[in-house]
Amino acid sequence: MLKRKAFEERLAERKKVERREDRRLALLSVGLGAAQLLFLRWADKHVVRGTRLAVAGSVFLIYMVLIAVLVWRRERKVRALSPRCPQCGGALRGMSERVALATGRCDKCGGEIFGLEESETPPPFEDVGARRDRP
DSSP states (O other): OOHHHHHHHHHHHHHHHHHHHHHHHHHHHHHHHHHHHHHHHHHHHHOHHHHHHHHHHHHHHHHHHHHHHHHHHHHHHHHSSOOOOOOTBBOOOOOHHHHHHHBBTTTOOOOOOOOOOTOOOOOOOOOOGGOOOOO
């Protein structure tokens, strides 16, 4: 069972990785897109019209494959850092993550996610029937 503090630390680490990977994806996609446009402008002047379409199509496909690999890599890293329910193994992302933080339970199976912290103690058990006043 996870501790609430460990759960929150894992979420913070995941968000940090998401931000870093999003920045990397944005920079590379914009940079590669601009390089592709420059290359196509160069190809318009230096490549014969018949082969220009083949070159442009090939460059575009390579660009799309690189972007797809970057997106897949980002998702894999984020998924690896996403906490899971200890009972059902379900990923706690998005709404499930918020439900888990608010209730301490998995929204899929209802299982407990957080154990008690070391500083927390369970409330004492009081037997209501034992406290009856008898005349």
